[in-house]
Amino acid sequence: MATCGMAAGAGSVYETFTQEITRRGLARVTLAQTGCLGVCRLEPMVEVYTPGQPKTTYIKVTPEKAKRIIAEHLVNGHVVEDYAQEVELANQQRIALKNCGIINPEVIDEYIAKDGYKALAKAVTEMTREQVIEQTKGSGLRGRGGGGFPTGLKWEFTHKAEGDQKFVCCNADEGDPGAFMDRSVLEGDPHALLEAMAIAGYAVGANKGYIYVRAEYPVAVKRLEIAIDQAKEAGVMGDNIFGSEFDFDLELRLGAGAFVCGEETALLVSIEGKRGEPKPRPPFPAVKGLWDKPTLLSNVETFANVPQIILKGAEWYSGIGTEKSKGTKVFALGGKINNTGLIEIPMGTTLKDVIYDIGGGIPGGKEFKAAQTGGPSGGCIPAEHIDTPIEYDTLIALGSMMGSGGLIVMDQDTCMVDVARFFLEFTVEESCGKCPPCRIGTKRMLEILERITNNEGEPGDIEKLEDLAGTIKTASLCGLGQTAPNPVLSTLRYFRKEYEAHIEERICPAGVCTAFLKYVIEEEKCRKCGLCARTCPVQAISGKPKQLYSIDNEACIKCGLCISKCPTKAIEKRHQQ
Numbered sequence: 404m405a406t407c408g409m410a411a412g413a414g415s416v417y418e419t420f421t422q423e424i425t426r427r428g429l430a431r432v433t434l435a436q437t438g439c440l441g442v443c444r445l446e447p448m449v450e451v452y453t454p455g456q457p458k459t460t461y462i463k464v465t466p467e468k469a470k471r472i473i474a475e476h477l478v479n480g481h482v483v484e485d486y487a488q489e490v491e492l493a494n495q496q497r498i499a500l501k502n503c504g505i506i507n508p509e510v511i512d513e514y515i516a517k518d519g520y521k522a523l524a525k526a527v528t529e530m531t532r533e534q535v536i537e538q539t540k541g542s543g544l545r546g547r548g549g550g551g552f553p554t555g556l557k558w559e560f561t562h563k564a565e566g567d568q569k570f571v572c573c574n575a576d577e578g579d580p581g582a583f584m585d586r587s588v589l590e591g592d593p594h595a596l597l598e599a600m601a602i603a604g605y606a607v608g609a610n611k612g613y614i615y616v617r618a619e620y621p622v623a624v625k626r627l628e629i630a631i632d633q634a635k636e637a638g639v640m641g642d643n644i645f646g647s648e649f650d651f652d653l654e655l656r657l658g659a660g661a662f663v664c665g666e667e668t669a670l671l672v673s674i675e676g677k678r679g680e681p682k683p684r685p686p687f688p689a690v691k692g693l694w695d696k697p698t699l700l701s702n703v704e705t706f707a708n709v710p711q712i713i714l715k716g717a718e719w720y721s722g723i724g725t726e727k728s729k730g731t732k733v734f735a736l737g738g739k740i741n742n743t744g745l746i747e748i749p750m751g752t753t754l755k756d757v758i759y760d761i762g763g764g765i766p767g768g769k770e771f772k773a774a775q776t777g778g779p780s781g782g783c784i785p786a787e788h789i790d791t792p793i794e795y796d797t798l799i800a801l802g803s804m805m806g807s808g809g810l811i812v813m814d815q816d817t818c819m820v821d822v823a824r825f826f827l828e829f830t831v832e833e834s835c836g837k838c839p840p841c842r843i844g845t846k847r848m849l850e851i852l853e854r855i856t857n858n859e860g861e862p863g864d865i866e867k868l869e870d871l872a873g874t875i876k877t878a879s880l881c882g883l884g885q886t887a888p889n890p891v892l893s894t895l896r897y898f899r900k901e902y903e904a905h906i907e908e909r910i911c912p913a914g915v916c917t918a919f920l921k922y923v924i925e926e927e928k929c930r931k932c933g934l935c936a937r938t939c940p941v942q943a944i945s946g947k948p949k950q951l952y953s954i955d956n957e958a959c960i961k962c963g964l965c966i967s968k969c970p971t972k973a974i975e976k977r978h979q980q
Contacts, residue, residue, distance in 0.1 A: 405439035405590040406622050407583070408742075412465065413447035419466040420449075423473045430570055432477055436590020440504025441745035442490055450477055460694040461486045491744075494760050498731050499547075499707035499933070500747045503591030508626050511633040514594040520639045522710035525781040526602050530713075535606040539709065540716030543729030548574055548665075548702030549780060549806045549882070551795040557699060560606040560689035564697035569609035571600050572668055572693060574702040575616035575623070578662040579778030580829060582809035584733040585703035587745050589616065589623035593630035595638065597653060598707035602713060604651040607699050611652055615670050618657040628653055632832060662779075663834035666881045667700050680837045681881035702807065704733055704860065724750030728794035732808060738775075739765055739814040751792045754784060769814040775898070777806030779826045779833075780886035782893025783819065802893040804886070819898040819913035820905055824852040826890040834883065841884030844875040848891060858918035858979075860906035864896065910978045917961035920976045922954045928973035934974065935974060 404413050415437065424432050440448065445462040449472065452458055459482050461472055468486050475481045506513040514520075516693060526535050538557025561569065573596060577585040588596065598614045616624055631653055634640035642650045656674045664670045664679040671693045673679035692698025708730060712720045721729045728750035734757070737743050741763035748757065754774055758764065765771055773783040776793075782803035784791065791797055796807050813822065827849045830921075836842040848871050851864050873889030879885045904912050911919040924935070929951055936944040936952055944960040946952030954965075954974075966974045 404436035404622075405445040406620075407439050407845065408446040410449070410623070411443075411446040411825040416449065416464050416469050419469040419908055421864065423470060424477075427473070427478065429473075430508050432491055433856075435507045436509070437505065438503045438508050439587045439745060440490070441492065441500065441587070442742070443744040444742060445488070445490065446491070453480075458561065460490050462488045462490070494738060494752070494756060495732050495747050497587060498711050498720075498723075499595075499704050499713065499733050500745070502595065502938070503587055503745075506592065507630050508591050508593055511594060511630070514592070515637075518714060519594055519710075520598055520637075522713035523598050523601050523605075523610070523639060525644050526713055527605050527649045532562060532606050532608065535713065538713060538717045539561070539610075542708075542712045542720040543707065543724075544708055544712065544720065545716075545728070545795065546670070546701060546980050547585075547704035547708075547732065547805075547807065548779070549804065551805055554701060555706055556703055557689060558603065558606050560687070561609075561697050561975060564690050565687065566697040568611070568694075568696045569607055569614040570693045570696055570698045571604045571607065571609045572674065572698055572700045573600060573612070573614045573706060574665060574667070574700060575614055575620075575701075576658045576665050576670060577617060577620075577807065578660070578665050578833070579780075579809045580808055581735055581737045581811050582778060582807050583735045584745065584808040586620055586623055587733075588707050589620065590626055590705050593626045594634065595707050595710060596627075596703055597630055597634050599709035601640065601651045602642065602704070602709055603699055603701075605649050606698075609699065610650045611654075613656050613674050613693070615656045615658055615664070615674055617660060618973075619660055625659065626656065662829075662836070663835040663881070663883050666883055669881065671698060671700070671801075672733050678835075680835045681883075683880065695891055704808070725776050725792065725794050727737065727796055730819070734808045734810040736810050736812070737851060738764055738811040739769070739817070740812040743768055748793070750794050752794060753789070753791045754791050754878050755806040757793070758789070762812065764816045765812070769816065771812070772815050772817055773813045773819065773822075775811040775813065775822065775826075775890070777804035777810045777886075777889070779830045780804060780882065780889060781806045781809075782889045783813075783822065783897065784893075784898040787897075802889065802896050804889070808885075816913055816915070818856075818892040818911055818913040819826040819901050820852065820911075821856055821915050823891045823894045824849070826844045827852060828889065830883065834887075838878075838927050839877040839886060840875045841880070841887060842873050844879075845884070845887050847871055848875075848888065852891070853862045854903050855902065856911075856916045856918065858905075858909060858916070860902075862906065864906060865899070869895065914976055914978075919920075920961060921956040921979055922959055922961065923967065923971050923975050923977050924952055924954060925975060927952055930971050930973070932970070935969055938964050938968045940964065 447464045449461045449464045536558045544554040545551045664673045666681045668682040669679040688698040733747045831845045836839045933948050943955045
């Protein structure tokens with residue numbers, strides 16, 4: 404019952420189970436909701452646990468399938484093999500996602516049954532603040548929100564900062580296109596975040612925390628509100644936690660969907676109720692943050708690792724991953740990939756392993772072309788670097804970055820110039836406009852890219868893009884502007900010939916940019932049925948039944964509807980030349 408499941412129809416399935424269990428009087432059956440297990444492509448999923456028997460997982464369940472599962476499995480004890488499938492999380496190691504898809508996120512007792520709040524109890528009753536910080540430093544945990552700054556060092560700076568009031572804040576304003584890692588933790592295991600923030604509060608000397616979460620995440624907001632209320636009632640939030648002198652309280656702040664508020668200073672300004680715009684740094688938030696008080700700020704995934712580090716020790720966590728990138732990383736796997744969804748892998752896993760072993764390869768057996776990591780701030784990794792281990796420094800060396808964890812796979816049919824245009828268009832829309840290099844520079848870059856993809860590119864456009872990119876990266880105020888040119892620069896680095904083909908040869912090699920294309924009906928294949936003409940939304944196809952139809956490419960909007968409807972595949976896309 405996470406967002407992905409409900410988008411696939413889990414709500415009606417849950418309702419069906421509720422009604423049928425009541426109607427049949429199945430008092431021995433307990434129905435519970437969970438968050439996302441990560442295999443979003445198989446939603447809605449239903450798992451049946453029977454004492455003394457293996458778990459049964461049903462995939463792509465509908466209300467009709469639910470009724471059959473109830474009748475045959477819950478009533479008569481027979482597994483419905485037609486709907487069952489064993490779901491394995493191969494080559495993964497779940498730490499941040501430890502409880503997601505396993506527990507009911509709206510029941511604190513289920514979190515406690517999975518060792519929940521033990522780490523907080525250990526921290527406040529057995530450890531000094533300095534010991535908690537040392538454990539975090541020793542683990543090698545780095546920020547999972549994009550920058551990759553050592554988490555323990557950030558805690559230490561905030562701890563040492565002078566101030567009569569300190570704050571702990573969580574960046575849950577997940578805004579990258581194709582990213583849903585933090586949302587899944589919030590929806591599937593909200594108490595993990597609460598516990599981690601309380602531990603952080605104890606370590607740095609803060610008694611107040613804020614979770615800045617997108618208002619577009621209504622399920623996450625609801626479950627966070629429930630979790631906070633439950634934590635207060637259970638005594639693990641509030642005054643004198645676990646009988647200690649440590650007090651800690653949390654509040655939610657809802658963001659309005661501004662991507663720039665993912666930048667730490669803009670986020671803090673927004674919590675204060677002001678327009679979300681970044682501030683120059685230094686001073687950094689650890690010294691002068693929320694209401695000018697020392698503030699610790701990390702994202703959801705970073706915090707989600709903390710309870711396990713405190714429980715199992717720094718040495719355990721630092722033994723996972725690589726020398727400079729410890730632990731695991733959660734990725735939202737999307738794009739041209741068979742197994743879309745959420746994965747958590749040890750740092751150092753290669754891109755090839757992710758795409759083929761976990762992701763199941765490219766649909767239709769097509770060739771892998773590139774992977775976009777880091778969202779609008781990241782870059783594209785080409786097929787030639789598919790054996791690259793995924794870790795902070797290697798991705799930066801390739802012109803990309805870890806980012807928050809979006810990983811979009813592209814196949815041979817992807818136009819890399821159009822990809823760069825897409826991400827830059829997003830950045831232009833989301834720029835706060837405070838500094839001219841970002842406000843004006845990214846707009847000028849986008850105009851050039853739009854001309855290139857509209858078959859209006861000119862000699863020198865590539866050089867203009869590179870010059871503008873250098874200025875924007877150097878002179879922009881915050882990380883949004885400083886990284887905005889990355890998708891353009893990385894595609895120029897690895898796919899420069901595609902840019903040149905658009906400008907010099909007047910072709911789009913991938914056949915994506917419609918301004919370079921015309922639609923043609925092949926006489927040999929056409930059966931003259933007229934279905935294409937009846938389908939065309941702009942009447943660009945003319946002809947009579949039993950005669951060859953023709954397409955007016957001046958009127959054609961290149962929507963591709965005629966191609967999808969033609970029963971003999973007689974319509975082809977060709978370059979204008």
